Amino acid sequence: MEMGSDKNIETISPEGEIYTCPACGYKDGFHVSFKMIPGTVKAEIYLICPNCHSRFRLGWQVSLSPTDA
């Protein structure tokens, strides 16, 4: 799976407890990756299913700058 590609990225509704992959039903939670937002010190958090490797975005953004926490 090529990082940085926007294809095959689904969204998950942020409700309840988020640990089940909607694509394959895997129930032990997700890996986390951060995709930098160009021109900023912020990144968007992506969730990656460890089982089927589907990627999901929830619109979560974090600052990765230690001086801009």
Ligand SMILES: [Zn+2]
């Ligand atoms: Zn999955």
